Amino acid sequence: MLVLGIESSCDETGVALYDTVAGLRSHALHSQVEMHAEYGGVVPELASRDHIRRIVPLTQRVLEAAGASLDAIDAIAYTQGPGLAGALLVGASFAQGLAVGLGIPAIGVHHLEGHLLSPLLADPRPEFPFVALLVSGGHTQLMQVDGVGRYTLLGETLDDAAGEAFDKTGQLLGLPYPGGPEISRLAQQGDAFCYSLPRPMLNSGDLDFSFSGLKTAVLNLVHKNPEARREDVAAAFQVAAVEVLAGKALRALKQTGFHRLVVAGGVSANTLLRSRLNAEAARVGATVYYPPLALCTDNGAMIAYAGAQRLLADAPAADGVFTVRPRWDLSQLQAA
Amino acid sequence: MQILALETSTEWCSAALWMDGKLHLRETHAGNRHSELILPMAQQLLAEQGVSLSQLDAIAYGEGPGSFTGLRIACGVTQGLALAAGCPVIGIGSLSALAAAASLETGAVGVLAILDARMGEVYAARYRDGVEVLPPALFKPEALPSPEPGECVAGTGFFAYEALLTTAWAGQNYSVSAQRYPGAAHIAQLAVPKLLAGEGHSAERAEPVYVRNKVALKKRER
Ligand SMILES: Nc1ncnc2c1ncn2[C@@H]1O[C@H](COP(=O)(O)OP(=O)(O)O)[C@@H](O)[C@H]1O
Numbered sequence: 001m002l003v004l005g006i007e008s009s010c011d012e013t014g015v016a017l018y019d020t021v022a023g024l025r026s027h028a029l030h031s032q033v034e035m036h037a038e039y040g041g042v043v044p045e046l047a048s049r050d051h052i053r054r055i056v057p058l059t060q061r062v063l064e065a066a067g068a069s070l071d072a073i074d075a076i077a078y079t080q081g082p083g084l085a086g087a088l089l090v091g092a093s094f095a096q097g098l099a100v101g102l103g104i105p106a107i108g109v110h111h112l113e114g115h116l117l118s119p120l121l122a123d124p125r126p127e128f129p130f131v132a133l134l135v136s137g138g139h140t141q142l143m144q145v146d147g148v149g150r151y152t153l154l155g156e157t158l159d160d161a162a163g164e165a166f167d168k169t170g171q172l173l174g175l176p177y178p179g180g181p182e183i184s185r186l187a188q189q190g191d192a193f194c195y196s197l198p199r200p201m202l203n204s205g206d207l208d209f210s211f212s213g214l215k216t217a218v219l220n221l222v223h224k225n226p227e228a229r230r231e232d233v234a235a236a237f238q239v240a241a242v243e244v245l246a247g248k249a250l251r252a253l254k255q256t257g258f259h260r261l262v263v264a265g266g267v268s269a270n271t272l273l274r275s276r277l278n279a280e281a282a283r284v285g286a287t288v289y290y291p292p293l294a295l296c297t298d299n300g301a302m303i304a305y306a307g308a309q310r311l312l313a314d315a316p317a318a319d320g321v322f323t324v325r326p327r328w329d330l331s332q333l334q335a336a
Numbered sequence: 337m338q339i340l341a342l343e344t345s346t347e348w349c350s351a352a353l354w355m356d357g358k359l360h361l362r363e364t365h366a367g368n369r370h371s372e373l374i375l376p377m378a379q380q381l382l383a384e385q386g387v388s389l390s391q392l393d394a395i396a397y398g399e400g401p402g403s404f405t406g407l408r409i410a411c412g413v414t415q416g417l418a419l420a421a422g423c424p425v426i427g428i429g430s431l432s433a434l435a436a437a438a439s440l441e442t443g444a445v446g447v448l449a450i451l452d453a454r455m456g457e458v459y460a461a462r463y464r465d466g467v468e469v470l471p472p473a474l475f476k477p478e479a480l481p482s483p484e485p486g487e488c489v490a491g492t493g494f495f496a497y498e499a500l501l502t503t504a505w506a507g508q509n510y511s512v513s514a515q516r517y518p519g520a521a522h523i524a525q526l527a528v529p530k531l532l533a534g535e536g537h538s539a540e541r542a543e544p545v546y547v548r549n550k551v552a553l554k555k556r557e558r
Contacts, residue, residue, distance in 0.1 A: 043552040045404060049544075052408050056415050056540035070420060086405050089371065093409045097416020100375050101389055320375025 001074045003311065004059070004098075005304025008051040008091030009083025009111050010138070011042045014300035015058040017066045017073075020308050024121055026065035027294075027301045030054045037177045048086035055094050062300075070102060075315070077307020080108025081325030082138075088324035100320040107307045107316050112139060112330050114302035115264040116151070118291035121305055126260045126289040131252045135245060135273075136265030136297075137163035137178070141330075142207045142252045145262070148309045149335035154252050155207025162241060163267045165211035169218050169237050173230045183234045184270050190235030195221055195228070197240040202247050207255070209248060214240055238272055246276045250284065259286045269296045310336050337393045337531065340378060340417070341524035344370040344410040345402025345430045346451070346492065351377040352520035353385055354528065360385060361521050370409050378417075389421040394536045396527035398518055399427030400545040401459040401472055402451060407544035415539040424536030426527050429545065431461040431472050431491075433522035438490035438513035439466070447513070448483050450493030458493035459547055472547050477501060483510035490515045 002025070007014035016027035032050050036042045063070065078095035081088055092108065099106035116132050119125065131154070132143040140157040160168070163180055170179015175186070197217050200210045218237050222228060249261055261281055267273065268290055281288045295301050313336040339354040349366035351374060352359060362377040382389065397414040400407040411427075418425045435447035450460045458477055462470035470481070477497035482505050483489055490513035494501060530536070 038554045038556075039552050040555045045551040048404070048408060049546070052411060052415075053543060055412070056419065056542075059419070060540070086408065089405055090408050090412050092371065093412025094416045096371075096375055097413035098420050099416070100379065101417040101420025320379055321372045322375075323371055 001308060001311065002068065002072055003304045003308040004073050004076045005300040005307060006055070006076065006078040006091045006095050007114070007298050007300045007303045008055065008087050009079045009081070010087060010298060011036055011047050012298040013051050013054040013058055014298055014303070015055070015062050016300035016304045017062050017068060018301060018304035018308055020312065024301050025068065026062040027299060028058045028061045028065070029299055030058060033178060040171070040177060044084045044086055047084055048090055051087055051090040055090060073102060073104060075104050075307065075311050076106045077109050077303050078106065079111045079114065079303050081111065081328035083111055083326060085324055085326040088326060092322050092324050096320055096322045099318060103318065105311065105315050105318045107311055108322065109303045109307045109310070110328060110330060110333055113333060114306045116143065116145060116262070117148070117306045117309065118264050118295050118302035119262045119289040121295060121301060122289065122292050126262055129258055130260035130262050131249065131256055131258050132262040132264065133245065133249045134265045135162045135263070135267035137161060137167065139265065140209050140211070142248060143330070144256055147335060149333050151330055151333065153331055154255070155209065155248065157209040157211060159210050159212040160215060162209070162211060162245060163265070165215050165241060166267065168215050172218060172222060173233060180267060180270070183238055184272065186231050187235040187238045187272070190229065190231030190233070192235035192239040194232040195236040197221065197236050199240055199244050202244050207248055207252055209244060211241065242270070242273045242276050245273060246280055249277060250280050253281070253284065253286050261286055261288045263288060263290050264296070266297045269293065337528065338387060338391055339394050339396055339524050339527055339531070340382070340392050341396040341520040341527060342374055342378065342410045342414060343398035343430070343433065343518055343520040343523050344374055344406040345398045345400055346406065346517045348517045348519065349373050349377070350520035351381055352524040353381040353387065354524040355385060355387070359521055359524060363519055370406055374409060374413055389417065392421055392423050394424045394426055394527065394531050395421070396426050396428055396523050397542065398430045398433065398520070398523050400430055401453070401547035402430050404546060407546070411542050411544050415542050418539040425539055425542045426530055426536045427542060427545065428523045428526045429461070429472060430518040431459060432463060432468065432526060433518035434491050434515060435461070435463040436466065436522040436526060437515040437519065438488055441515055442488045442511055442513050444486065444488035444511060446484055446487035448487055448489045450480065450489060450491040452492040452496040453548060458497070460493060472545070474548050478504065482508055485509045488513045492516045
């Protein structure tokens with residue numbers, strides 16, 4: 001089965017072709033990061049305006065790269081939520097129009113299910129069950145994954161998402177948006193132990209997170225030490241955030257008794273997070289799995305993959321009726 | 337010539353099928369349920385007339401101005417359908433469709449078409465004999481040009497500011513059309529001459545016409 005995947009929930013337009021036998025055939029991405037940088041953050045209306053300009057050329061590009069014709073597509077998967085309503089509607093409208101036009105089913109996919117299953121596009125891939133740590137600009141969650149659609153929330157952030165904390169700290173240090181990759185670059189030249197920042201909720205005994213206090217601590221630090229090197233502040237922040245994420249992920253493994261940890265979402269690109277998780281997991285005999293680096297941030301491949309898993313179980317009606325779900329709790333998903 | 341037309345720029349939702357001069361129409365008050373309605377409406381029209389997508393010569397969409405989200409639903413659906421059908425697309429202005437309906441109703445040659453743009457503003461354009469003489473633009477209602485002698489005014493933008501405008505235009509010789517919304521019927525009809533003139537283009541060039549383009553301030557503008 002050949003599935004076209006379309007992602008447009010935030011500031012990336014992603015399109016991909018996934019074959020349930022041959023694997024990922026091609027994928028293409030357009031990031032709006034530069035456009036939004038001038039505004040200091042994502043402007044929803046501008047995001048939607050850009051998606052509708054990119055979606056057809058990206059689709060044509062993945063077809064060409066795979067050497068496939070439109071007629072070869074068996075189904076279309078698109079991100080139905082959560083995300084920006086207007087942006088989601090662009091992908092949904094195009095996907096549904098194309099599906100009706102081709103006479104094939106279209107399926108709406110949960111964005112986080114896409115992230116959650118994206119490590120299954122890597123080689124080697126994890127078996128079920130596993131613990132998933134989802135760390136992106138909008139989400140920070142620990143999940144028990146027993147199969148496609150069988151997700152139990154173990155813990156989540158009570159305030160800011162991890163990526164958001166990276167971005168806000170970056171803003172505080174005068175770094176360009178998004179701050180995450182910038183902080184991790186700066187931190188390489190910094191001394192993480194120059195300053196000591198709190199590890200919020202590290203020893204709270206549960207699997208929830210809180211990052212807004214850490215952000216405030218950075219703010220205070222910078223005010224009290226105006227001469228502080230940005231490199232050192234970035235390094236101190238990064239190590240604090242990473243220690244909390246790694247500590248909670250390890251606790252989740254212990255609590256579930258699982259030996260596989262899957263890490264997904266934009267922040268999973270962070271190299272310190274990866275090395276820390278790998279080291280700590282190895283100590284307890286667990287293995288950590290990541291999506292291929294190119295598929296850490298939003299992309300069409302994970303949507304095509306998640307859609308394909310659901311389509312293998314059950315084909316939706318091809319009636320062209322669609323809605324988007326800007327707010328959509330992962331726990332509301334049914335098993336495939 | 338067979339054309340499918342889609343219009344979702346206001347709280348109404350309509351689809352039309354033009355078959356060599358014969359027009360088949362579906363329209364409904366959609367609120368914000370356009371995404372649930374537009375494709376089934378189009379499919380029903382095609383099925384009833386026994387027309388398949390591959391037999392279409394083009395797909396026309398209401399390009400705006402209007403609700404940003406609505407514009408992108410018609411445009412996105414059109415992109416998908418046209419890519420599958422392998423046919424060209426064409427965007428038709430919502431104000432021009434509204435003006436065509438008003439002109440047909442009142443017999444007026446000149447039309448000032450006005451759509452509510454929310455946030456205390458309106459979109460307006462002027463047409464004479466179907467030709468655009470004032471392109472779609474954004475106005476404060478009090479800054480709208482007054483109607484020319486014999487002209488008719490039409491659209492939600494007039495009715496939203498009726499008291500203000502009738503006072504401002506007291507003594508002018510104009511009529512008021514009952515037409516409030518653009519519809520797919522006139523989107524289809526206006527598409528015909530444009531397609532005959534070779535103005536149809538590929539799906540990837542389909543894009544809404546927003547008119548309101550300042551939607552956020554850059555950091556250095558704040
Ligand atoms: N190397 C990195 N270190 C830390 N954070 C990163 C890194 N690379 C990306 N990020 C963060 O990942 C987030 C974007 O991830 P993504 O999965 O696209 O999230 P969302 O869709 O929720 O915005 C941003 O907050 C960004 O700063």
